[in-house]
Amino acid sequence: MSTPEERIRELGIELPEVVPPVASYVPTARTGSLVYTAGQIPLVKGELGATGKVGAEVSAQEAARQARICALNAIAALKAEVGELSRIVRIVKVVGFVASAPDFHGQPQVVDGASDLLAEVFGDAGRHARSAVGVAVLPRDVPVEVELIAEVA
Numbered sequence: 001m002s003t004p005e006e007r008i009r010e011l012g013i014e015l016p017e018v019v020p021p022v023a024s025y026v027p028t029a030r031t032g033s034l035v036y037t038a039g040q041i042p043l044v045k046g047e048l049g050a051t052g053k054v055g056a057e058v059s060a061q062e063a064a065r066q067a068r069i070c071a072l073n074a075i076a077a078l079k080a081e082v083g084e085l086s087r088i089v090r091i092v093k094v095v096g097f098v099a100s101a102p103d104f105h106g107q108p109q110v111v112d113g114a115s116d117l118l119a120e121v122f123g124d125a126g127r128h129a130r131s132a133v134g135v136a137v138l139p140r141d142v143p144v145e146v147e148l149i150a151e152v153a
Contacts, residue, residue: 004085004121008075011120018080019043019073022139028081033089033152035081039097039145040073041138042066051141055104058143064113067096070146071114075121082152089151091118091128097145100134107132114146 008015018027019040029036042049054063071094079085096111098104111132118126128148138145 004075004088007121007123008085013072015079016044016073016076018077027077030081030152034092035078035150035152037074037077037148037150039139039147040070040077041140041142041145042069043073044069048140048142050143052143053099053101053104054110054143055101055106060104060106060110063098063110063143066142067111067113067144067146068117070096070144071117071148074114074146074148075118078148078150085121087153088122088125089153090125091122091148091150093149094118094128094130095147096130096132097135097138098132099136099138099141099143104134107134110144111146113144118148 025038027038050058050062050066052058054060094114096114098107098110115130
């Protein structure tokens with residue numbers, strides 16, 4: 001079976017640099033065998049791919065693509081914390097926040113963008129518990145933010 005790094009290459013994905021904090025926090029916090037990532041927004045090389053509310057300015061499909069970027073940024077933060085991604089025993093929990101128009105109810109499908117990437121990269125170890133929460137607004141007016149908890153060997 002291939003390593004998470006090999007799967008990332010097979011998927012044609014380049015692991016980005018860790019997104020620097022935009023306020024008073026750190027990208028990851030480790031306690032015992034758990035690593036918590038800070039909320040990751042969909043930044044690619046310092047640029048936002050989309051802004052606005054899902055169900056208004058941003059489609060659910062585009063928001064799912066943005067959630068995938070958030071998950072990739074979270075993977076980069078994990079790698080910076082633990083070294084090799086093969087040290088990740090399991091993605092335990094994902095929390096996805098979706099900036100939603102009042103009548104939008106597809107938050108789970110948006111956060112699937114993140115969940116699907118984690119399964120592609122980590123296989124069964126990428127299957128996780130999850131919350132997908134609709135919110136009024138997110139930092140920098142992004143449509144989605146994702147954080148995760150990982151167990152490390």
